[in-house]
Amino acid sequence: MVRSNSSLLALMLLAIASILHSIAAPMSSAQVATGTPPFGSFSGGPDIIDLANLNSHIAVPVLHKSGRGTDFTYDLSYDSSVWYPVTSGGVTTWQPVSNWGWRGLTESATGYISYHACPN
Numbered sequence: 001m002v003r004s005n006s007s008l009l010a011l012m013l014l015a016i017a018s019i020l021h022s023i024a025a026p027m028s029s030a031q032v033a034t035g036t037p038p039f040g041s042f043s044g045g046p047d048i049i050d051l052a053n054l055n056s057h058i059a060v061p062v063l064h065k066s067g068r069g070t071d072f073t074y075d076l077s078y079d080s081s082v083w084y085p086v087t088s089g090g091v092t093t094w095q096p097v098s099n100w101g102w103r104g105l106t107e108s109a110t111g112y113i114s115y116h117a118c119p120n
Contacts, residue, residue, distance in 0.1 A: 056080040059105070075105045 036042065041051040047058040056079070063074040082101040083094045 053081065073105075077103050077105055079103075 036048055036050070036057060042048050043051060044056070047056050049056050057077065059075050059077045061073070061075050063072070065072045079101045082096050084097060085092050086095045
């Protein structure tokens with residue numbers, strides 16, 4: 001079956017529109033990045049304020065223990081950007097993130113490697 005030029009053009013425009021929509025959809029999210037994103041601009045004293053979205057990031061050290069080659073660290077951190085939009089049935093509402101911005105951070109969960117060379 002041979003398609004006409006107008007139906008082929010419409011199909012091509014639909015494919016381009018769907019590709020552009022899939023690229024732009026992740027960028028249009030209203031959720032701000034928490035923590036300290038790479039190449040960010042920051043200021044503040046004991047807290048770190050992201051100047052792009054005004055998120056305040058505070059890290060409180062709880063436990064730091066030396067170990068054999070691997071240290072154990074545990075910090076509590078808080079991010080002030082705790083609301084994000086949720087769309088359900090065409091209605092958009094704002095929902096809080098889990099734990100209201102509080103997180104426990106430890107390097108034992110993600111791993112940590114260091115190297116130290118002793119001079120002879």
